[in-house]
Amino acid sequence: MGLPKAVAVLGSTGSVGRSALDVIARFPGRFRVAALCAGKNAKMLGDQARRFRPAVICLSEERAAARLGRLPAGTRVVFGEQGMTEAVCAKATDTVLAAASGVSSVRPVIAAARLGKRIALANKELLVMAGRFLVEAARAGGARILPVDSEHSAVFQAIEGHRREDVLRIILTASGGPFRNRTLRQMREATVAEALGHPTWRMGTKISVDSATLMNKGLEVIEATWLFGLPPSKIDVTIHPQSVVHSMVEYRDGSLIAQLGIPDMRIPIGYALSYPERLPLELPRFKPHRMDGWTFETPDRRRFPALSMAYAAAEAGRTAPAALNAGNEVAVDAFLSGRIRFTDIAKVVESVMAGWRGGRRNVTLSDVFRADGEAREAAMRRISFIRRP
Numbered sequence: 001m002g003l004p005k006a007v008a009v010l011g012s013t014g015s016v017g018r019s020a021l022d023v024i025a026r027f028p029g030r031f032r033v034a035a036l037c038a039g040k041n042a043k044m045l046g047d048q049a050r051r052f053r054p055a056v057i058c059l060s061e062e063r064a065a066a067r068l069g070r071l072p073a074g075t076r077v078v079f080g081e082q083g084m085t086e087a088v089c090a091k092a093t094d095t096v097l098a099a100a101s102g103v104s105s106v107r108p109v110i111a112a113a114r115l116g117k118r119i120a121l122a123n124k125e126l127l128v129m130a131g132r133f134l135v136e137a138a139r140a141g142g143a144r145i146l147p148v149d150s151e152h153s154a155v156f157q158a159i160e161g162h163r164r165e166d167v168l169r170i171i172l173t174a175s176g177g178p179f180r181n182r183t184l185r186q187m188r189e190a191t192v193a194e195a196l197g198h199p200t201w202r203m204g205t206k207i208s209v210d211s212a213t214l215m216n217k218g219l220e221v222i223e224a225t226w227l228f229g230l231p232p233s234k235i236d237v238t239i240h241p242q243s244v245v246h247s248m249v250e251y252r253d254g255s256l257i258a259q260l261g262i263p264d265m266r267i268p269i270g271y272a273l274s275y276p277e278r279l280p281l282e283l284p285r286f287k288p289h290r291m292d293g294w295t296f297e298t299p300d301r302r303r304f305p306a307l308s309m310a311y312a313a314a315e316a317g318r319t320a321p322a323a324l325n326a327g328n329e330v331a332v333d334a335f336l337s338g339r340i341r342f343t344d345i346a347k348v349v350e351s352v353m354a355g356w357r358g359g360r361r362n363v364t365l366s367d368v369f370r371a372d373g374e375a376r377e378a379a380m381r382r383i384s385f386i387r388r389p
């Protein structure tokens with residue numbers, strides 16, 4: 001088995017990060033924690049540092065450091081994007097588990113890929129915003145990008161070893177979220193608590209709201225274009241409320257290969273960390289006879305316009321996906337803080353994208369970050385005109 005792999009966990013205090021630490025803790029002979037990075041939750045980060053004793057921990061802001069508490073003797077504290085870059089690029093780091101929310105880790109993860117580190121990628125915003133740059137960096141550095149998103153992990157498992165020209169399409173499954181059967185009028189009155197009530201998965205707040213608007217699936221379509229080198233026209237979405245089939249790949253001979261399992265993020269996290277081996281996770285076993293049946297439905301793009309907006313951004317390319325992502329982040333934040341209604345989220349993103357010009361053909365990473373800033377401002381302007389619910 002060799003030495004344990006040294007993992008830098010970005011977003012260690014979040015839903016995916018905590019599940020990753022659970023997997024790492026179960027297999028001390030295989031993994032050790034090289035670095036932990038979080039946003040502002042210094043209290044939890046300090047607790048994690050005492051338990052896992054990493055060489056480096058990183059917080060987004062220096063102000064929060066006072067709440068870290070007493071740290072193990074060998075643990076250094078660094079801050080912000082530069083600190084995160086240092087943590088992931090350290091010689092000792094083998095694998096980067098990218099699960100910080102938002103776009104804070106874009107440059108650090110690209111730098112780690114350029115150095116050939118394994119990237120276990122949960123953060124879909126990163127690929128949506130800067131997919132080309134991450135894929136190019138990984139190619140240049142000989143790094144592998146292993147998907148952590150359950151749908152992309154499923155596609156990865158169903159597509160590996162097959163010829164790309166034999167693939168007809170990828171079918172991403174979506175639970176449909178908590179408002180699958182709600183009318184538009186009911187969705188207009190939806191509360192934050194209702195939007196966070198995902199039927200099958202327990203996740204962070206932002207991704208839970210994205211699952212309720214179906215923007216999450218739209219972002220996953222863009223993510224899949226980069227991970228599997230396929231155009232958006234070869235990626236379909238189907239609503240599968242039972243969340244048993246995590247996604248499938250259809251081949252030109254009519255075969256469909258799907259990956260199934262219980263909804264537990266430790267499965268795709270473990271696979272991304274240990275690939276090509278599979279970890280004996282000893283989770284509750286899947287019991288097919290306990291299920292009433294599996295259903296598949298076409299998504300309703302009228303009630304969930306985010307999906308069409310994401311396809312349009314994927315087709316437009318250049319800076320459009322970054323603008324979509326940024327406008328959505330601002331809108332979701334406004335909904336979570338009670339400034340707009342649930343149905344306003346799509347309206348805000350729509351207004352950002354309506355006037356969006358894609359930028360020059362060969363966009364640079366700086367262009368993408370500029371687009372991110374401009375789209376955020378446009379979204380905030382639009383929100384300022386919306387009457388509070």
Ligand SMILES: NC(=O)c1ccc[n+]([C@@H]2O[C@H](COP(=O)([O-])OP(=O)(O)OC[C@H]3O[C@@H](n4cnc5c(N)ncnc54)[C@H](OP(=O)(O)O)[C@@H]3O)[C@@H](O)[C@H]2O)c1
Binds near residue numbers: 012150201202
């Ligand atoms: N949850 C899932 O099941 C799931 C599935 C597939 C993909 N994903 C993707 O994985 C990512 C994380 O999702 P999540 O549900 O785990 O989110 P979450 O529970 O909200 O956690 C977000 C994590 O990111 C950290 N963070 C926020 N801002 C940061 C910054 N500026 N610098 C460094 N760290 C920062 C947070 O730190 P603090 O706690 O200190 O704020 C926290 O550790 C997202 O991109 C999401 O789309 C999640």
